[in-house]
Structure formats: C-alpha cells, structure tokens
Amino acid sequence: MKQKPSIPKGTRDFTPGEMLKRNYIFNTIRTVFENYAYLPIETPAMEKLSTLMGKYGEEGDRLLFKILNSGDFLKKVSDEELTKRDIPFLANKISEKGLRYDLTVPFARFVVQHQNDIVFPFKRYQIQPVWRADRPQKGRYREFFQCDADVIGSKSMINEFELVQIMDEVFNRLNMPVTIKINNRKLLQGIMESMGIKEKFMEITVIIDKLDKIGETKVKEEFSALGISDEISDKLMNVFLYKDNTKSKLDMIKSLTENTQAGTKGIEETEKLWTYIDHFEFDADIELDLSLARGLDYYTGAIFEVVAQDVDIGSICGGGRYDDLTGIFGLEDLSGVGISFGADRIYDVLEKTGGFPETQMQQSEVLFLNFGAQEEIHCLPWLSALRKADINAEIYPDPVKIKKQMKYADKKKIPWVIILGKDEMKADKVKLKNMHSGEEHLIPPNDIVNKIRVTNQYEQK
C-alpha cells in the first residue's frame, strides 16, 4: 500500500527555481547588513522553554512549538496529575525545549552567555527559520525565515537611523516601493499617561495597531469594550488620525504630553532621529505614524514597520528598541535596537509584482550532449576547462536519445548545448548550439569559452 506523502501544514518545500529567487532576497539583505558592519551569528533551532516562555506575551506562549522530552517523558507525571488534564501544567512536565519563535530572544540569550567574548556595542545579523504554532493562512506560515539585524549596548539614535537606512537600501536594491513607518513607544506611553489610561497600555496598543485595517468606528467600539470613556476615546482618535508633517505631529504630541516623563523622552528621541533623517535622501517614503504600535511586549523606544506600496500583505519588515531584553537573563542595563525582514512575504510581493530579475537566476550555462562511452570521455577535459573558467557546465549522464537530451536543456533553460559526436571528433571541432537563437557554430574546442563570453556580453548590451 503506497501512502501519499505530505508535509506538515504551514510548512513548504522549495524547488530549485524558488531557491534561486529566495537566495536573491537573502543575498541582497546579507550584503546590506555586512555593508553596515553587522556580523553573522547562528543559534540552535531549539531553545530551552525557560528561555522562550514569557517573552512574547500570553498569546506568544500559546504559539510556541514544544518538543516532547526524549525517553519516558511521562516519568515526572503521576497518574493523578495525568487525569486532571491540566494542559499547561502537564506541558511543563513533559517538555523542556521549544522551537525558536523569533531571533531576538535567542539573540538576547546569546549576548548574555557570550558577554565576555563579544565586543560592545555588538552588531549582529542572523538569517534563520523560526516556528510558530499559529493557524496558517495567506502569507502566514508555521515555519518561516527571518533576517534580523540588531545592535546591543548602545543607546545612540544613530543606530535607529542606520537601521532606517538599511531598510531603505534593501528595498531599494530589490526595486520595491515601500513605506517605512516609524513611531516611539514612549510617545504612546506619554499620550496614555496624560489621559490617565496608562494601565491599559498593552490592550490599547493592540487595538490601535489595527486602525487602518478595521477603521475608526470599530476601533472606538473596541475602546469602549475596554471600558474607555467616549471622551477619552475621541481624544485618542484625534491623536492617531492627526494628519500633517512630522514637525507638526511632534508639536501636537509635545503640548499633550509635556507633563509626562515618557512623553518628553519620546519627543526628544524622535526629534533626534529626525535630525538625522532630514539630512538624507531616501527612496522609501518615511513617515511618523502615531498609530503604529506593534504587538511585541519588549519594545520600549522607537518602533519600525515597513509595508509594500504595491501589494497588501501586511508588514514585511519590523523592529524597534528594547531596553531590557537581557535583564531577565541577568545582564542589566543593556539597550538594543533591531529590525527583522520577513523574507517569505517579501518573496510573495516580488512574485506578485514580477520583481525578480531574470539575470540573477543563474544555473548551468552549458550542457554537453552524451553520445556514448567514447564521446563521453572525449568531452570530460573540455567540461573541466569550462568549469575552471567559472562557467557552470554539466554533461548529460546517460547516452539516451538526443531529442531527450535537448529537451532537458530546454526545460532547464540552459542557453548553450555542446554537440560533440563522432563527426566532430574526427574534425577536432565541437558544435556549439545557442538555444535561444537556434544557431550552431562549428568551432575548435579551445574557442568555446571565448565564444560564450563574447556572446553573453553582447546579449547583456
């Protein structure tokens, strides 16, 4: 009985064609990260649950993939406890590892653990998959890749500014029009403090984050469900819907929050960031979006989010400053700021807009046809010569029908085919066929490399 194979939901296989496109994205991001002097690290796919739990809020804990202990995983559980079916309690007893949920918390753990070996301010980048036990849907997967850059051990707003430059540069290189939204958690804190609703900070941020998605009326409904008076609700909406230039927005917040410490600090930070931003030209649209909140608990200062202008797919990059991420691991007073690119969503956007450049998708450039044992041997030195010349080349491994071999070249979009059979061997020539034009050139084997290079140069012009 044959079974139909499949993969877990929310996960994906990547074909060679898809990998070429994905690598194009990863390489672009990596190049820009390194250009700004961020260094690579990697951390394990699984972390101890004690590292992961409690860092992403209640919802986040629920979405952690937990790994069953090996061996007799029930040995710590009594029959009585088992029958109570207290899932969180049991999960705690039978599982002590989980798959990483993001790259930021493992990074914080990494910094604390290697604090004696690393140089502060520490700038690292990390491109690895993360896992969330979410219910998958369009643009949301259970396994997806994040590309993070963080700097830890510096409070300077230069870091924020450079991260904005990185976001701009990456999407500029990918030829993707985007809007970079910036806000500051301290401004939000100041606003809520001045209105006396500070204790509902988390709930309110989650709601206003949805503002452009569900609209003003729905947001107000959710506010009142939270027990916020209509008066305060209106005041909040006035702030979040305020449309004007950055300076005017800041003045408005300033007058509103001048009595609050958080507000004053937030204004100061944001003004500082904008003095940098105003000195430079950007391809992306950059705006101070007061309704940007971001769900993750640990952000305390500037926050960022990038959305594509051409495709409505949610945020494709986000990040922010966190003041005390390493504190829970015992290393106090280290402030960090970072961003994270969602490679899978960027892929979806480029796919929809046809944004992948044809030329980047390199593969084998030359195929030697296989005419049989003698001809095969005769081909091998020339095959090596091409590879030494840095031209990706292959030989069809079996002496099957020429038609089939040609079809192979066609399907793999290999631009050159070398026909080296009995006739060519006798004449000490090879027949080089261009699969685009159909032209065939009978040339000495020594000329293959030149012919290909010259033609490629010509075609690029």
Add this chain to the structure above:
RNA sequence: GUGGGAGUAGCUCAGCUGGUUAGAGCACUGGAUUGUGGUUCCAGGGGUCGUGGGUUCAAAUCCCAUCUUCCACCCCA
C-alpha cells in the same frame, strides 16, 4: 480558540436534481523524426472518487461521523 469552503490521476480541476466501463488539461512514456529542444499530430500507462458507517435494487453523487486541507477572525513576519 471562533466561523466558512474544499477533499475525484503526480498537479489543476470537471462530473454531484443517484443509473452501464469515472473524464479533461498539464506532467510522464513511446511513436511520426535512430544526431537536434521550445510548435504540432498519434498512441499509451496511471484513480479502492480522503476514511468509516448509513439510506437504496443501485452512491463520486444523498445523510451522519471522522481526518486532512484552504480561507477569514484572534494574533502576527
């Protein structure tokens, strides 16, 4: 966790007011063309119709259950 759709060939799907042997396109294999691809034409292989039960003379088709999957909400990249 809540709500809605869908499971038929390797893939995308048609068939579904029950009725002989379950179809198409793509893909695959062979041939027209034994040294020439992308176009065309011909032929062929491949399915216990997700699984279990029920109704019926008769079920891919109707009913129930179950599993899987997709979409939306929550939340998020």
